[in-house]
Amino acid sequence: MHRFANPARFLRLAALVLPWSGGLTVVLLGAGLYFALVASPPDYQQGDTVRIMYIHVPAAWMGLFCYTTMAVASATALIWKHPLADVIAKASAPVGAGFTFLCLLTGALWGKPMWGTWWAWDARLTSMLILLFLYFGHMALVNAFDDPTRGAKAAAILALAGFVNVPVIKFSVDWWKTLHQPASVVKMGGPAIDASMMLPLLLMALGFTTYFVSVLILRVRAEIAGAKIRAIRLMQVHGQG
């Protein structure tokens, strides 16, 4: 892992990975959307609104996945003082917040025709909303200090403290029997979804993941470039003074 702490080595690796992850994103999201919108059957109860699920469920997974990435990166940064881990944690927060927001938005759009309400104070929905607030808190805390390394450290501790929410979200549908339906993909006894609906779901989930990887690489690159610019400016200022 420490081999990748070197930003130059990371940038070389990123340059190798980025075209592949970007290309895969286009292919997977294209195929996923085709299967989700055209080539999969409507649900016997929900009709065509089931197609919202092909965005909603992967977005929810990614909301949790980004937070987990952020927490793991934060732990790495705190324990091994890994310089890139801070950048990765900082870069994943807005992407994760975007996915979480997308999940809540599509959930509301689906909930109106299906449950008859945009929003319910159900355990799963509420814990997802808390996740969104945790992302916002993380983003605010990173930028709240004059010294960027202080912000990164404080945000890392917050990310780890907020991680308690992730298992709560995952198991909220099992612990509280409220409106949101329980897990149907990852559960004991195999998935309860027909293969024709599973395929677009998995394609979209993989597409979202490669999208996250691509955006993460771009954002980390931008952060490293920003740090370089700051260093150059400082050198210029000190050189003149």
Added chain:
Amino acid sequence: MKSFVEIVRRDLRLALRQGTDSVMVVTFFVLTVVLFPFGIGPELNILQRVSPGVLWVTALLASMLSLDRLFQTDYEDGALELLTLSPTPLPIIVMAKATAHWLTTGLPLIAAAPLLAVLLNMNSSGFVTLIGAMLLGTPSLSLIGAVGAGLVLGARRGGVLLSLLILPLYIPVLIFGVGAVDAAIHGFSPNAQLLVLAAILLAALPLAPWATSAAIRQAIE
């Protein structure tokens, strides 16, 4: 253990001599609760319906308002730095400071809550549960709040930031605190919710001081 008691006594003495802090927290609590009947109208059955939620939300805000002085003054005058250098482990010191914070804010809030419950026409069967739930819940608020107070040390606009960080983490305590009182008012057993509140407290007791000390260490580095 001796230094734990010493720090609690020091913080209590400081709070007493500076005087107004606990009084202000309770005054804020009372005033905010009294605003609600003006806001939603004086119908007694509506007030009764919303009383657990109003009491918990305002108690939560009141306890959050006083968080910034948990470490901020010690951070500014350098006392916090000396405390971290002492042989006592930092988590113990944090726990002592959180205890003092709870004694100066949580306890007065609990004392004021039954009176306000009467003002809001709460059913008398909810009183005991309200006190019990607040006894279990408000220490968690102080402990979780200490993490946030440690994180925002030295930040710009720390007060607003603190609420953004801490309020999401307060939500579980709020949900189960209100749930317990609601159950008691409607004649159900509040045991399940009280047990969850106790579980939250037992989880926060070792974990929050640990996270807070990490936050304080990076603040005084």
